[in-house]
Amino acid sequence: MTATDVPTSPVPTSPVPMSAAGNPIGFGRMLRKEDARFLRGKGNYLDDVNLPGMLHGAILRSPYAHARINSIDISAAQAHPKVRAVITGEVLATLNLAWMPTMSYDTQAVLATDKVRFQGQEVAFVVAEDRYSARDALELVEVDYEVLPAVVDATKALDADAPVIRTDKEGKTDNHIYDWETGDSAACDEVFNRPDVVVSKADILYPRSHPSPMETCGSVASMDPVTGKLTCWITSQAPHAHRTVYALVAGLPEHKIQVISPDIGGGFGNKVPVYPGYVCAVVGTIVTGKPVKWMEDRFENLATTGFARDYHMQGEIAATRDGKILALRTHTLADHGAFNATAQPTKFPAGFFSIFTGSYDLEAAYGKVTAVYTNKAPGGVAYACSFRITEAAYFVERMVDILAHDLQMDPAELRMKNLIRPEQFPYQTKTGWEYDSGDYLVTLQATLDAAGYKELRAEQVENRARYEQTGEGTLLGIGLSFFTEGVGAGPRKHMDILGLGMADGCELRIHPTGKAVIRLSVQTQGQGHETTFAQIVAHELGLPPEDVEVVHGDTDQTPFGLGTYGSRSTPVSGAAAAVVSRRVKEKARIVAAAALECSPSDLEWELGRWQVKGDPEKAKTIQEIALLAHSSLELPEGVEGHLDASAVYNPPNLTYPYGAYLCVVDVDPGTGAVKVRRFIATDDCGPRINPMIVEGQIHGGLAEGIGMALMQVIAFDENGNCLGGSFMDYLLPTSLECPSWELEATVTPSPHHPLGCKGVGESATVGSPAAVVNAVMDALAPLGVRHADMPLTPAQVWLAIQGRPARTDLAFT
Amino acid sequence: MTMQVTMTVNGEEVSREIEPRLLLVHFLRDEIGLTGTHWGCDTSNCGVCVVLLDGVPAKSCTVLAAMAGGHEIQTVEGMAQGGTLHPVQEGFFQEHGLQCGFCTPAMMLTAQALLEVNPDPSTTEIREAIYGTACRCTGYENIVRAIRWAAEHPALEEVTA
Numbered sequence: 001m002t003a004t005d006v007p008t009s010p011v012p013t014s015p016v017p018m019s020a021a022g023n024p025i026g027f028g029r030m031l032r033k034e035d036a037r038f039l040r041g042k043g044n045y046l047d048d049v050n051l052p053g054m055l056h057g058a059i060l061r062s063p064y065a066h067a068r069i070n071s072i073d074i075s076a077a078q079a080h081p082k083v084r085a086v087i088t089g090e091v092l093a094t095l096n097l098a099w100m101p102t103m104s105y106d107t108q109a110v111l112a113t114d115k116v117r118f119q120g121q122e123v124a125f126v127v128a129e130d131r132y133s134a135r136d137a138l139e140l141v142e143v144d145y146e147v148l149p150a151v152v153d154a155t156k157a158l159d160a161d162a163p164v165i166r167t168d169k170e171g172k173t174d175n176h177i178y179d180w181e182t183g184d185s186a187a188c189d190e191v192f193n194r195p196d197v198v199v200s201k202a203d204i205l206y207p208r209s210h211p212s213p214m215e216t217c218g219s220v221a222s223m224d225p226v227t228g229k230l231t232c233w234i235t236s237q238a239p240h241a242h243r244t245v246y247a248l249v250a251g252l253p254e255h256k257i258q259v260i261s262p263d264i265g266g267g268f269g270n271k272v273p274v275y276p277g278y279v280c281a282v283v284g285t286i287v288t289g290k291p292v293k294w295m296e297d298r299f300e301n302l303a304t305t306g307f308a309r310d311y312h313m314q315g316e317i318a319a320t321r322d323g324k325i326l327a328l329r330t331h332t333l334a335d336h337g338a339f340n341a342t343a344q345p346t347k348f349p350a351g352f353f354s355i356f357t358g359s360y361d362l363e364a365a366y367g368k369v370t371a372v373y374t375n376k377a378p379g380g381v382a383y384a385c386s387f388r389i390t391e392a393a394y395f396v397e398r399m400v401d402i403l404a405h406d407l408q409m410d411p412a413e414l415r416m417k418n419l420i421r422p423e424q425f426p427y428q429t430k431t432g433w434e435y436d437s438g439d440y441l442v443t444l445q446a447t448l449d450a451a452g453y454k455e456l457r458a459e460q461v462e463n464r465a466r467y468e469q470t471g472e473g474t475l476l477g478i479g480l481s482f483f484t485e486g487v488g489a490g491p492r493k494h495m496d497i498l499g500l501g502m503a504d505g506c507e508l509r510i511h512p513t514g515k516a517v518i519r520l521s522v523q524t525q526g527q528g529h530e531t532t533f534a535q536i537v538a539h540e541l542g543l544p545p546e547d548v549e550v551v552h553g554d555t556d557q558t559p560f561g562l563g564t565y566g567s568r569s570t571p572v573s574g575a576a577a578a579v580v581s582r583r584v585k586e587k588a589r590i591v592a593a594a595a596l597e598c599s600p601s602d603l604e605w606e607l608g609r610w611q612v613k614g615d616p617e618k619a620k621t622i623q624e625i626a627l628l629a630h631s632s633l634e635l636p637e638g639v640e641g642h643l644d645a646s647a648v649y650n651p652p653n654l655t656y657p658y659g660a661y662l663c664v665v666d667v668d669p670g671t672g673a674v675k676v677r678r679f680i681a682t683d684d685c686g687p688r689i690n691p692m693i694v695e696g697q698i699h700g701g702l703a704e705g706i707g708m709a710l711m712q713v714i715a716f717d718e719n720g721n722c723l724g725g726s727f728m729d730y731l732l733p734t735s736l737e738c739p740s741w742e743l744e745a746t747v748t749p750s751p752h753h754p755l756g757c758k759g760v761g762e763s764a765t766v767g768s769p770a771a772v773v774n775a776v777m778d779a780l781a782p783l784g785v786r787h788a789d790m791p792l793t794p795a796q797v798w799l800a801i802q803g804r805p806a807r808t809d810l811a812f813t
Numbered sequence: 814m815t816m817q818v819t820m821t822v823n824g825e826e827v828s829r830e831i832e833p834r835l836l837l838v839h840f841l842r843d844e845i846g847l848t849g850t851h852w853g854c855d856t857s858n859c860g861v862c863v864v865l866l867d868g869v870p871a872k873s874c875t876v877l878a879a880m881a882g883g884h885e886i887q888t889v890e891g892m893a894q895g896g897t898l899h900p901v902q903e904g905f906f907q908e909h910g911l912q913c914g915f916c917t918p919a920m921m922l923t924a925q926a927l928l929e930v931n932p933d934p935s936t937t938e939i940r941e942a943i944y945g946t947a948c949r950c951t952g953y954e955n956i957v958r959a960i961r962w963a964a965e966h967p968a969l970e971e972v973t974a
Contacts, residue, residue, distance in 0.1 A: 031906055038914030039902045041849015041889035045915065048848040131839075132832065214853050214861050214915040214949055265851070265915030266949045298854040526913030526950045696909050699952030727858030727947070735940040735953040 017607065019544030025607065026539035029692045033546070034530040043263040046218040047295050049233045054220065055084055057284050057294040058134035059277055060124040060141050061304070062116035065150040065375040065720020066163065069112060069123070069143060077126055077140040082133035085287045086141065087125040087280060089113035099168075100249045100279060103272075103343035103497055106177075107168070108378060110276040116145070117165055117338035118377050119722050120304040125280040127292055150375040150720035151175060153810060154312060154335035157372035165338055165373045175373040177340050182354035182431045183329070183366035191327040191364045197318045200403045205789040206391045207809040208310040208335070208376070208714040210302050210730065211383040213525070215265020217305055218295035221281040225289055229256045234278055236261040237271045238563025240521055241500060243555045245274050248498075250282060261553040267525035268704070268765075269382020272343050272565050273306050303725040306343075307376075307714055308383030310335035310809070311353075311391045317399045323409050325418045327364040328357060328399060332391075334371040339378035343565075344387045345495035345502065351388030352486055354431040358396035359440055359484045359658060360418045365430035375720045384704060384765035386487050386566045393483040397770030398787070401479070401777065405786055410457075411480050411774070412448055416441060419482065426751075433486055435656045436750045436758075438684070443746045444482055447660035447682040450744050453478075456664060464782050467669075474666040474675070477779025481661045483767035486654035487759040488571020497562065503650040504568075505559030506576035508537065508584055510643040512630040514623030516543055518580070520552040521561020522573040527761060528693045529569065533577050535689050536755065540581030541588075541622050542608020559646065567657070567759035570689070571750075576649035578754040583645035590639050591629045592620040655750045655758040659683040661702075663771040667779040672798030674710055674776055676737065681768070682744035685760035686753070691745075694760050699741050701764025707733040708765075709772035713791050718812045818882040822847070823891030833879050837871075838862045840878035841888060849889040849918045853947075860946030863919035864888050870923045870945070889918030892925065900963040901925050910959030912950030919946045924960045933964050 016026035023030045037043050074086040089111035092098040099107045112123050124141050128134035149163050156162060157175040166172045192199060220233040230252060236242045239259040247254035264271060277294045284292035296305070312333040319325045334350060336342060344351040350369040357365045385391070400418075404411040419440040420427050427435040456478050463476040492501035507519040518537055520529065534548035551557050561573065585605065592610035593600040596618055603610045611619035620628065629643040664678040679702055688694045711731040714724035724730035749756025769790065776792050777785060780800060788796055788805035799805050819828040822845060829844050841847045841864065853859035855874055862874040865887040892899040901924045904910065911917040920943055927934055927942040934942065939960045940953070948956065 032909070034914075035906050035911060038911055038917050039898065039906055039921075040893060041847070041918050043849075043914050045848075045851070047842070047852065132834070212949070214859060214913070214947065215851070216853075264913060266913045268949065298856070298859075526911075528912070692909050696912055696951060696955055699954045700912065700948075700950045701952075703952035704949070726856050727854050728856055732859070732947045732949070734944040734947060735957070736944045738953050740936070740957070741952060741954050 019546060021544060021546045023545045024535065025542055025544055027535060027687060027689050030531055030535060030545060030690055032528050032531045033534065034528065045215055045263045045265050046220065046233060046235045049220045049262060051220065051222055051291040054291040054293055055127050055129060055284070055288055056131040056134045057125055057127045057281055057292050058138055059122050059280065059300065060126065060138045061300070062112065062119060062121040062123055064116055064145055064147050065119045066148040066165065067116050067145040068148060069115060070146055071144045072124060073142040074124065076142070077137045080128070080133065080137045080140060082129040083126060083137045084129065085127040085284060087111065087283055087287065092283065095283070097250065097279065097283060100274065102339055102341040104340045104349065106340035108339035108341050110279045114168060118375050119720055120300065120377060122276040125284065127284045127288055152375060152716050152718060152720050154310070154333055154372055154374050157374050165375060177336055177371035177373060178349050180350050180369045181367065184364055184430065185366045187364040188327050188329045188366040192316065192318050196320065197326060198321055198407060199316055199318050200399065200406045201316050202399060202402050202787050204313045204315060204395055204398050204787070205807070205809060206309040206311045206313065206394055207790060209308045209383055209708050209712050210714055210724065211268035211270035211308060212302060212730065212732065213266030213268055213270050216296035216298060216301040217271060217275060217277065218293065219278045219281040220291055220293045221285040222291035223285040229258065230282065231258045231260065232282065233260045233262055235264055235271045237267045237523055237525060237565050239523055239553060239555050240560045241497065241562050242274060244500060245498065246282065249279060259555045261523045264523065264525035268384045269308065269565055270306050271525065272382055273341055273379065275305060298727065299725045302714070302730055303722040304377050306379035306382060308385060309391060313391070313395045315395060315399045317403050319403055319407070323407055323414050323417050325360055325362060325403070327362055328396065329366040330356060330395065332367065332369045334369050335374050335376065336371050337374055337376040337378040340371070341378040343497060345489060345497060347494060348387065352386060353388040353392045355389055355433055355484070355486055356392035356395050357429050357431055358393065359420060359482045361420045361424065362430055367431065376716060382565060384701060384762040386485050386762050386766065387489065389485050390766045393766045394770045397481045397483065398773065401774045402787060405781065412453060415444060415480065415482050419444065434653060435484060436653055436752060437748050438656065438658055439746065439748050440482065440658065443658065443682050443684050444660040446744045446746055447662050447680050450682070450742060451662045451680045467782070474668050475779040475782065477665045477667055477775040479663045479771045479773065479775025479778055481767050481771035481774060484656055484658040485567070485763060485766050486656055487567035487762065488651055488655045489566050489568055490651060490654055492650045500562060502562050503648050504561030504572045504576050505646065505648045506573060506580045507559050507646045508580045508644060510584060510626040512627050514543070514626040515547045517549045517551060518577060519558045520550065520573050521559055522564040522569045523553045525564065527569060527697065528690065532689050532693060536574055536577045537581050540578055541585060543622060567761040570757045571655045571753060571759040572649055572651055574757055575651065575754050576647050579649055580645050580647040583647060584643055587643060587645065588622060588625040590636065591625050591643070594635050595620055595628050595633055652752050655753055657683065657685040657758040657760055657763050659763055659767050661767045661771040663775040665775040665779055667776060667797065669783060669801055672794035672801070674792055674797060676706060676739050676772065678742060679739050680742045680744065681764060682746060683760060683763055684746040684748050685763060686749045686756045686758040687747060689757060695743055697761055698743060698764045701762065702741050702768050703733050703738050704765045705768025705772060706737055709769045709790050710737070710792050713808050715809055715811050723811055816879060818878055820881050820883065821885045823887055831878055835878045836874055837876040837878045837881050838873040841873065847888050847890050851915055851918065861916045861919045863922055863946055865922050865926055868926060868929065870926050887922065889921060892921060899925060900966050901928065901960065903966065904959040904962035908955050908959040908962050910951065910956045916946055916948045920948065920956055924963060928964060932967065936961065
């Protein structure tokens with residue numbers, strides 16, 4: 001491959017004018033503004049923040065999954081010459097800070113007082129003059145533990161003899177968190193009881209996985225003892241939500257808290273929650289009067305922060321013999337760990353898992369989710385999942401493939417037959433979602449064509465014949481997945497987190513010389529907001545994108561909003577940016593009319609200028625208008641000067657991006673090794689503001705999908721020891737496991753988003769695992785394998801071939 | 814107990830009194846303030862801490878600063894010459910070879926070292942060269958393209974990023 005055959009955007013876009021700097025004044029491929037500092041090693045990540053006199057904190061963590069704390073002796077640690085403070089739960093309890101609220105209205109221990117409830121739980125916080133001394137002093141803290149039996153297998157968490165984990169909750173006598181239902185159980189029963197239906201069943205595990213961004217989580221907290229102002233630099237995807245939580249947790253006045261989210265070294269949902277370490281850093285600065293930095297190591301990140309998945313999904317799918325899918329139902333067991341710290345909209349305790357009907361037109365659907373506590377790390381927050389949509393998409397796409405297997409039907413044909421038709425949009429699902437727009441058949445066909453589906457199937461026939469004859473070589477597998485996501489949470493009346501409605505603010509100011517600054521509530525973790533949002537303003541106002549400064553990640557400088565996760569930046573904040581630009585445009589119209597001595601209604605907009613209808617020579621550019629708006633020009637009664645606006649965008653609905661993915665694998669039945677030969681992805685996320693950035697996000701998500709399908713798992717032994725606590729055990733896909741991605745696109749705008757955009761950040765992570773697993777199962781079908789759970793490591797594939805695939809979440813049976 | 818260590822970093826001799834246990838990554842970041850080198854795992858698996866040690870990629874989280882004494886270290890801060898980006902840096906810019914930027918210094922230094930011994934690597938050779946550093950954002954494709962771009966534009970280009 002050479003640089004010249006790098007594909008440009010496959011989306012046909014009408015050409016937009018280019019700025020003097022060579023950037024599109026609007027949508028199109030634009031090199032990123034933020035790259036300049038990253039390329040030179042001048043990014044400013046959390047651990048790069050250093051303040052005068054700063055101290056370093058480290059957390060002592062529990063070696064046990066479940067144990068009573070009899071005593072903690074900190075005297076030796078306190079005597080260490082470089083230690084400035086040792087904080088325990090007992091100290092925090094005097095400040096009423098030993099426990100904090102979670103994003104799901106549960107409570108979580110900041111530092112354990114009564115018991116430890118998972119391996120790695122926070123027990124004490126040591127503050128010292130340097131990071132090595134802080135770690136040294138951890139070894140001087142003596143904790144007397146009384147080890148208790150641990151609940152490790154979620155399927156046994158509700159057994160009568162299971163130890164009760166949350167003894168801190170008054171009257172709690174079991175490990176049950178909630179039962180949550182969706183759809184219509186009776187309607188499902190009616191379909192499943194019909195005499196002529198074919199029913200396929202499967203138990204499908206989406207095992208515990210971890211986002212593991214390359215930068216771990218951390219915080220620098222600095223309390224100014226004179227002004228009482230607390231400044232926190234935090235690896236936060238949601239700085240405004242974090243500020244409000246600190247105000248609630250610590251009882252500090254919110255206007256005296258500034259949260260700064262600096263450059264973030266990847267988030268993927270891992271940096272949404274509030275972690276005990278953040279609270280400890282705040283207490284550390286209050287106690288010592290010095291700035292305190294706390295930075296996780298990799299074990300802490302993998303073993304204690306927001307994991308993802310851990311859904312045990314029992315499924316049943318009903319269809320006619322000729323492959324018309326009628327109904328789908330599931331009973332799912334959700335393992336939330338020791339504290340229910342998942343961050344999702346209040347009314348949706350199982351997130352948006354109820355989108356499990358996927359992209360298909362069904363007669364009935366029903367789902368029940370039972371959530372339990374176990375002695376494992378809390379969270380379940382995310383990992384590029386749009387609130388559990390990853391689990392839902394994987395579930396339905398596996399069920400459809402299992403049905404195809406049982407019906408002996410081609411999985412592409414089965415999907416074509418059952419996909420929602422374009423004329424059915426807006427489509428009301430049986431579990432309460434209203435899909436905004438879609439043209440699914442076209443997208444699936446695009447993927448099949450790009451892959452050469454017929455040729456691949458023909459090759460597979462030959463491949464299988466050869467294998468049958470010789471018993472040697474690899475087996476070819478072809479896997480499909482068609483996903484629909486709901487992103488951009490969300491409508492305020494339906495969606496809030498801890499009571500905070502999921503709307504986002506935006507402010508735009510045009511300076512007198514026509515340069516602009518736009519302030520966002522969302523925070524980039526690599527998505528390129530500094531470029532994309534400048535392009536939105538450029539698209540709306542005709543300003544060169546290089547003239548638009550994007551400010552984000554600092555609560556003192558930006559309007560309130562809930563941050564970046566669930567693919568919500570473009571669907572929510574991107575809409576806010578468009579709305580605020582349009583407000584500025586209307587204000588500019590009044591100013592232009594005053595300057596041109598005409599009525600605003602006499603003017604028409606041409607990109608970058610208001611001009612008199614029928615006399616385009618009489619016009620004012622947006623830059624001229626900016627100066628006029630700040631000048632002595634007389635404006636109509638009631639019209640204020642200057643050129644700025646603010647907006648809060650409350651989305652009327654979610655947006656529903658979708659896509660069709662196809663994975664080709666070669667599986668060695670002798671070793672169980674899986675090689676991903678090709679991966680073809682057609683995404684429809686509506687218009688692409690910057691196709692280069694969109695494609696980059698898809699590439700990254702596809703790699704995550706390979707990781708989850710084939711490599712990544714956080715498993716536990718019978719004592720609750722975390723077996724995925726380092727990158728020696730928790731395997732990330734490298735350049736060698738990933739193929740060269742093949743991308744296609746279709747464009748179906750959202751009818752309710754101001755720009756038609758749907759969001760894409762998580763699409764590939766949501767859609768790809770099923771394609772990979774379906775491909776491996778397809779390869780193994782001649783050997784009698786129908787299902788095996790992720791990750792499909794060589795050992796798991798080999799066991800599946802032997803007819804005994806393993807529970808991948810447990811290292812014991 | 815402390816010890817004196819002297820090494821060359823980006824062409825300049827630096828000398829510090831350090832604890833013998835100090836890791837090279839912390840020496841570079843905390844002692845001499847070159848924060849472009851990142852830390853990611855402590856177990857030599859993630860590779861975001863890669864620097865060039867006598868021109869060869871080395872994971873600085875598993876090298877003691879003391880072991881680097883007398884050697885030449887190059888970090889990302891030493892890639893650009895004056896205001897001119899190294900072709901590898903320009904390639905990463907042109908081909909969108911970075912997103913969050915955290916693994917980028919390590920990836921670029923690895924690429925620089927590759928191109929010095931193999932100026933025209935195939936995509937397979939590039940993938941083999943960079944597999945020691947993990948990236949969670951890019952899926953590697955654009956990193957491979959970025960390094961190909963650099964191979965095809967060996968002369969230092971005018972700064973555009």
